[in-house]
Amino acid sequence: MDKLKNERAIVEGFFVSVIAAWGLLSIFRGTFGSINSLDSVAKANFPMIILLLAVLTAIMAGIYYKEKFIAKIVMFISVYIYTILCATSGDKVVWSKTNNNEIGDTCFMCMLCFIAVLAFLYIKDEIMQLFGYIKLNGKIAKIFFVIIGILLFGIVAAVTIFKYKTYSNSTYDFGIFAQMYEYMKQTGKMTTTVERNTLLSHFGVHFSPIFYIGLPIYMIFPSAITVQVIQAIMVALPIIPIVLLCRHYKLSNWITVAVTLIYALYPATAGGTFYDIHENCFLTFFLLLTIYFVEKKKDIPAIICMLLVFFVKEDAASYIMIVGAYFLFSRRDKKRGIIMIILSAIYFVVALSVVNSYGLGVLDDRFANLYADPNGGLGQVFKTIIANPAYVIAQMISNADATGMDKIQYLLLMIVPMAIMLFATGKKYSRYILMAPFLVFNVFTTYLYLHDVGFQYNFGVIALFMYLAIMNISEMDYKKARTVAGISVICTSIMFFGTTYPRINHYGEKYSIDKAKIEKINKGIEMVPRTASVAVSGFFMPHLSRNLDVYDQTHLEEVKEMEYLVVDERGQEEKEKFDEVLATGKYELIYHEDNLISVYHKKQ
Incomplete structure (x- = not known):
């Protein structure tokens, strides 16, 4: 026995x-930077x-001989750091060309996770055992939690502010808000004047x-x-209700820290801000607060938080409806579940009527792939789900075009990071109700941006x-919960x-490299008085x-003569948009930088 143990x-x-x-x-040799080339092997001194x-x-x-504990920790750390470094390099590879894989970066990250x-x-x-040596009291x-929140806020703010400063966001949608x-x-x-190129209330959309x-x-x-900072605040604030829910479910301090880290690091958390601010950024915080207060009765x-969820967008009521359905069918709180469902349904009808009254109506064409009748409206989604579930299931892997893999990539990025927490529900199948919005709103549709x-x-x-992950992990024994x-x-x-x-690196480096060009563009923008009427290129708006x-x-569908024209000279197509209005001869050039910007003023 001792011999076997020694072996x-x-x-x-x-x-x-x-x-x-x-x-x-x-790690020391930096091989993580050569994930798509054998040049480092050819040049290496193999002996x-x-x-x-x-x-x-x-x-x-x-x-290992002296202290196997330390050796095994070093082994894990070396592997973990190396996978992290490889992940940071994956973004630089054009996977479709080097590996014939449209979603190679995501597949690569999944392999690194494995x-x-x-x-x-x-x-x-x-x-x-290592974490057992470190006592984590409530104060620490x-x-x-504060550090994680501040770091998340800082990352989102830094990325979005540098994106703004480098003229990398446009009218749609940041300029609108x-x-x-x-x-x-x-x-x-x-x-706004830019959402539909006429003075219009956002309530019309x-x-x-x-x-x-x-x-x-x-x-x-x-x-x-x-405006970007407001978004960063709203993305960081959900850590508060997450911690409150963890406390409600009696999770340990270490596991609560882990859960907050999972939220902060989740690809869609900061990722959802990359296309700049939208009303949806308010949703996570107020929805989690609503759930917490319903849990605490x-x-x-x-009710206050539920109203704030409703105020995010007309379709936000559906999330409250789903939470209500969960409370109803899980029999945890049937009364409150029914109330949430009824209030959500009423509010949804009212909100739709408000949007319709402002003239444009809801953008329901995003679910057109589920419409048997193209003019049937959102009710067609429900009809299709009931009448032909096989078709709906097939739509879960239907991509935006024949050569794309966007839906598969989305599923991997959303599910892989939390899979073990999401599907460890035991026999409490009613919890899967909480995944309904993910399937219906994001996966069933072929509208590209809904599954990105x-x-x-x-x-x-x-x-x-x-919420689902917190409930699931709370029912595990402590050892299993720590592992999960x-x-x-x-x-x-x-x-x-x-x-x-x-x-973070991309926009920071871009600002540093293009700083001189940016200052020249800034100078041109500053020449336009704030009271003036302006026609402008999208990325300057x-x-x-x-x-x-x-x-x-x-x-603009027709020539609109404004006091100033601000032309983005960085792209030929943008410049050409101004040809017709400039051909009137009514404008004089007052500022110009080659391949950067031109500013015109209407002649007196």
Whole structure:
């Protein structure tokens, strides 16, 4: 028996030492930066690599002999760090060309998750022992929550502000909301001139009075940057109800920290802000607060938060309806569940009537793939689900076009990071009701942006996923809960560094490289008085959002003679949009920088 035990120790020692040495050497050599090329292999001094690998293996073997605990921790850390570094490099590869895989980056991240999780599972007892040495009381846990929230806020704010400063966002949709906040400041009304190229209330497109919550901040700091900051605040705030729900379900401090990390690192959390602010960014916070207060049976706060969810957008009521259906069919609180369903249905009808009364109606063509009757309206979705479920299931893997893999990529990015937490429901199948919006709104449709983690349509789903995960993990024994939470943290962190981190670098580097050009463009923009009427190129419009009479020249159907024309010279197509109005001879050039910007003023 002792002989067998010694043999196992020798085999494990060799395995741990080689993997740890291999991981460390790969990190030091920077091979994570050559994931699509064999040049590093061709240029490498292979005998030297073998020698270094042997030396590092011998060192790790010595560590293992003295203290196997440390050696196994080093092995995991080396593998985990290497997978993180590989994930950050994946964004730079054109996978469709180098690997014939449209979604190669996502598949690569999934493989990295698999490798890191295997390493974690091998030494999970040592990891748990390590964390067992660190006592995490409530006060220190709160510090962790604050730090996670601040970091999430900082990342979202940094990415979106640099995107603005580098003239990388356009009229659609950031320019709309930036100008809308200026209208709200000056007139109190949610109107814009650029959403449909006419002076129009945003209520004609979406019923979203929730934007008024951010108005006090904008009143103090009136700037397009403030609009991005409001979004960053709303994305970071959900950590509060997440912690409250974890406390309600009696999760330990360490697992609660893990759950908040999972939310912060989840690809769709920061990813949902990459196309700039939308009303949906308010959804996660108020939906989770509603769930918390319903759980605590605090009716008045629950009703207030429910109304705030309703105010996000006309279709936000559907999330409350689903939560109500869960409480009803799980028999946890049938009374409150029925009330939530009824209130949601009533509000949805009222909100639709408001949008229709402003003239444009709801954009229901996003679900056109589920319409048997093209003119039948949203009711066709329900009809199709009931009458032909096979067709609906097939739509779950139907991509935007024949060559794309967007739906598969979306499913991987949304499910893989939290899969083990989402599907560990035991026999409480009623909880899967909470996944209905994900399937109906995001997966069944072929409208590209609804199944993309880089857009705003996932914030409600994130709230329901977090709620489902918290309930599931609360019913596990502590040892299993720690393992499940650890696996999800590893997967979300790898996905974060593969999807979100590259964005931080991209816009930061772009601002640094193009700073001189940006300053020249800024100079031209500053020549336009805030009271002037302007026709502008789309990517310059957000920087003129404080002008109340602005139009996006790209989308004007006829010549509109404004006081100023601001032309984006960086693209030929943008320049051509101004040819017709400039041909009138009514404008004089007052500022020009080659391949950057031209500003024209109407002659007196």
